[in-house]
Amino acid sequence: MGSTIISQRLHVGLQQLTALAAVTHSFLGPNKNHKFIQDESTGESSLVCTCFRVLEHLDLTCSVGQLANETIQAHQKVFHSGAGCLLFMAGVWSRAALECLHRDISIPHIVSAMSEGLDICCKVCRSNSVSIEDVRPNASDSGTSVLQGSPHTVLRNPVTGMNPSHGALNNKKQSRIKLTHSRHFCANDEADKNTTPGLFSHAVSSKGVDIAHLAEAVSHGCVDAMSLVVEVSKMQSKNNGSGDSCRTFDVNKLVTCTLPGLSEDHSCVLPGCVILLSAEQASLVHHMKEQKWQVVLINGDLSEKYRHLGFNSKNDISQVTDKLDLKGLSKEDDWEDNVLTTLLKNNVNLVLVNGEASERLTQHCMSHRILVVERMKPDILKDFAETTGAVPVTYATQLSKHCVGTGVEISIWRDCSGNRRRASMAVNIVADRTALVTVVLTTSVHSKLQTLEDCFWGCAYRLHHTLKDRKLLPGAGKTELLCVQILQKHIKDNGEQTRGKDGTSAPQAKQGRAGNPHRADVFQLMADGWMDYISTLMLNSGTCSKVDAWTTINQQLIDLNGGLSLDANFSRLLLRDDTEDGMMSPDMKRSAGKVYDNMTVKLEAWRKALDLVFLVLQTDTEIITGIDPKQVEGQSNVMVL
Structure with missing residues (x-):
């Protein structure tokens, strides 16, 4: 009987995922x-600086590209960062999986060890999380770590055995999502439901913290946007009766309005809702200024x-009647x-519509001094309903x-009107006691509008998740x-267990967890992926080369293994600007050493990255062999190259 050959050279999906990730x-x-992305067929171009916008504009014809795009878009839709x-990480772990195949490591062993x-x-990570109450705005820039819970507490070292102070939170068993072919990797277990925020999550608590200090910690260099x-927090706090201090932040009461033609210095925060209207619509506002308007809200x-969805009739079905339309209507x-x-009977002046409005009805309403505004976001309608x-x-x-x-x-x-746009007037709609902020x-530069908006929402949601988690990494x-x-x-521990106390080789069953003899190799390849991530951050900071970055990282690892605290200078390397052209603003320099990441967002990104790699690996194998990869192990008629 012939052998079924699984060749790592045929795992095209993993190679495509690695190449796609390198773009970002x-x-x-x-x-x-x-980056500028240009459509060769039309000549149109787009300016992007985020990976999800890159994938959104690329013509992804391969299945792996489409799968990666759907994964990224689903993650972005929930977390916005x-x-x-x-x-x-999906790219570097795809490369790690390919290397495992080159080393003749079976797919079950790859999946088990990487999981x-x-x-x-x-x-x-959960053991080393930092409570938001412990984030110090004026942390020392000395050799002591700035990520400190108290003046004498440094970042905990998992190797030296320092006990975490948040163990009660972290003892809960984390169940991994089962790999499925779901397009959005949806989880069914309760643990994921408790950790993954919904699309319309409620306002989060900001009790006992200064939001301005937290915002600086998670600004990630986006000083202007943050x-x-x-300013949004200050306005919401004032409307909430909390004074001018930053004690309130509700991302669900926040909308944006992009306006080209003015310099970026004109960006501002206003109460209520700001929308763009045509000159004809704005003339109605002139006639009714300083008046109270009566409003109705249309959801569709x-x-x-x-x-409504579920009640749409078939487009190819027409009704025939023998009755004559005597009225001619x-x-x-x-x-x-x-x-x-x-509308006239109920003295309505304003109609806010979630979807599109009939153009002819809109014109009729205008002639009767009724303003119809379409494409209003659900959060706006919700706020006006409440107020x-x-x-x-x-x-x-x-x-x-x-x-x-x-x-x-x-x-x-x-x-x-100077913007040469159909909507020539920006109007502000405000209701009494509104918490809505625009x-x-x-x-x-018109092409920068999308980038500015993405950057702002990234900052807003990083602060939102910070307050929601009450923890930072x-x-x-x-x-x-x-x-x-x-x-x-x-x-290292795995190697010592393999050799045994007397220096001889331990039995095969004791090599690694669950008898996985390749556990150490897979762990090292995963670690190399994180090393590549850190070195790329340092390279992009403009402070060192890739080789220098790896040297710095290895020195930090030596210090950690020796029981020393993580040096604050390591963070400063990523934010320092020693170049003559001054790539970094003074505000970003002052933020050096005070950088934090969202815990839930980062851990969820890692999980989805690995799930994506597993799905591509599994699909590649099934295409190559026509059998389930779980059946490969132990079969005499299967040869793994």
């Missing part, structure tokens, strides 16, 4: 390099043909008349006097360095 290496660290870390390695590192986030589209005309009559008493409806025919809200003011904020992002490569150290410790 320049986006790591505080100094991000922008960490996508670069996810894709980078164990990640579990070990996640446990160490300063706007702090404002059109006669709109039906169409069904849409009749619907428009009924809606307009209802005005309006009851959102799905169809305009459901409107009644009980659905109408009151107490809305609209004013023209800025004339934008950040207006401006730039004279040491940033600037320190957490990854601890992962490398703990894996190397397990490699």
Whole structure:
């Protein structure tokens, strides 16, 4: 009987994932390099500086590229940060898996050892998390670590045996997600439900902390964007009765409005909602200035043909009737008349629509001094429902006097007619007691708008997750360095167990966990992936070469294994700017050594990265062999190359 051959050369999926991840290496660290992506067929180009925007604009024809894009977009949709870390680690761990195949390590042993390695590192990360109450805004820049819980407490060393102070939180067993072919890697276990935030999570508690100090700790070099986030917190705190201090932050009460044509210095924070209107619509605001508007809220589209999801009729079915239309009015005309009559009857001045609005109805409303604004985000409608008493409806025919809200003011904020856009006026809609805040992002370079908006939301959600977790991880490569150290410790312990106390070789069954003889090799390849991550951060900082970065990392590992604390200078290397052209702003220099990462976001990015590698590895193997990789082990008719 012939042998089934599994060749690492045929694992094209892992090679494609590695190559795809390499595209985004320049986006790591505080100094991000922008990229232009040009469509050769149309000549259009886009400016991007995040990995999820790169994948969004690429023509990903291969299945691995599409799978990676869906994974990144799903992660970004929930966390709004960490996508670069996810894709980078997926790339280096794909390379590690390929190297394992080159070394004749079986797929079950690869999956088992890499899963164990990640579990070990996640446990160490939780043990070394820092409570947000312990983040010191004016930490010393001396040799003592700035990531300190008290003036005499340094970053805990997992090798020297210092006991973690948050053990109660970390004793909970972390169950790993089972690998499936789900396009979004959805988990079914309760542990994942408790750790993964939903899309519409509630406001998080900020009791006992100064949000401005936390914002600086997780700004990651985006000083201007994070300063706007702090202004949002101040405004929300003031509206909440907390004074001008930063004690409140609710990301669900926050929206952005992008406005080209002005310099970035004009970016600001305003209460309520800022939207762009045409000159014709803005003229209505002029006529009704300093008046209280009555508002209704429409959850769907404002059109006669709109039906709620599940009630849409087939497009290819038409109804035939033998009744003549004696009035000469169409069904849409009749619907428009009924809606307009209802609005006038209830003295409605403003209609906020989540979806699109009928253009003809919008014009009819304008002639009766009723302003219709479409494409309003759900969070905006929710806030106006809470502050005005309006009851959102799905169809305009459901409107009644009980659905109408009151107490809305609209004013023209800025004339934008010089932008050569259809919407030429920026207006501010504010309701009494509103907690809604709008950040207006401006730039004279139109192609930078998307980048500025992504950067701002990344900062806002990093602060949001900080308050939600109440824990932070040491940033600037320190957490990854601890992962490398703990894996190397397990490699050393594994070697000592293999040799035995008398120096002779131990039985095969005792080599590694669950009899995995390749555990040490896989652990080292995983550690090399984190080393590559840290060295890339240092390289992108512009302070050293890749070789110098690896030298620095190895020296830090020696110091840690010797029982020394993690030197604050290690973080400073990633944020220092010794170059003549001054790549880093003074604000970023002052933040050196005070960098933190979100715990849940980082651990979830690692988990999804490894799951993505496993899925590609499994799929490649099934395509190559036509059999389940679990069946490969122990079969006499299977030859692994």
